[in-house]
Amino acid sequence: MNTEYISYEFPLNERMRVFIRLEQLFLQLDHFLAGSNIWDKRAAVSTLVDILQVFSRHDLKAETLKELERHSNRLNQLSNHEGIDTKRLRKILDDLNSTSKILYATNGKIDISSLKSDLFQTISQRSSIPGGTCSFDLPSYHYWLEQEKERQNEDLDMWISLFSPIRTAVDLILNFIRRSGSTTRETAHKGFYQATLEQTQPYQIVIIKLLRDTPYFVEISGGKHRFTTRFMQPSTSNIRPKQAETDVDFLLTLKIMETELSEVVIFSP
Secondary structure, three states: OOOOEEEEEEEOOHHHHHHHHHHHHHHHHHHHHOOOOHHHHHHHHHHHHHHHHHHHHOOHHHHHHHHHHHHHHHHHHOOOOOOEOHHHHHHHHHHHHHHHHHHHHOOOOOOHHHOOOHHHHHHHHHOOOOOOOOOOOOHHHHHHHOOOHHHHHHHHHHHHHOOHHHHHHHHHHHHHHHOOOOEEEEEEEOOEEEEEOOOOOOOOEEEEEEEOOOOOEEEEEEOOOEEEEEEEEOOEOOEOOEEOOOOEEEEEEEEOOOHHHHHHHHEOO
């Protein structure tokens, strides 16, 4: 293992939940696209179907544009402050603005109808059935999986291109947020910890880190007002997980969006 800690990340609002789910799916997609056999291609297409389902349930274009605009407005307010690294600020604002322009240029909501591919739409429809994309169910898919890698990659690139602007924006937003916040050492008494959040602060994500050899995992719940954590012993055999009976030390970081983010990203040392 390369890290001393295991991190548990929990989003504090629905927008962050969707963004982090998408981020994980895109990383999963990258992994399978790097493979070369039929099962890698099947897994990549299946992940694309999952991404499409997330898109179909949310107006991600509108949500992402709101978040980009919020970051841009905040950074513009700081442009005249002393100690600002103006070159770095300009680069960040250019990234935000160019990403927003690409999204604005995208027509309408992205969903299954946006994909001009009969094959992918058929795969998507059959994917809700366990094993529904078998060769005897979808001979056209079976044929596609047997084609040369170049042909498959051409189709995959076409399907993935629809999601690329949103992915760029989500990566940008999450990167900004994760670079904010300060870390404190806390103790969960008998495996329980609860905190109330300041209403004046736009908290986005909670991150809890446990030393890798700590014999517990963390269950986190909460929203914009407070969050609760329970440190649980993993299940063994037929015994369900149970809360720790001893105090547990951990690292806590509350990720925010406004002032702290600006100081981390654009103030000169």
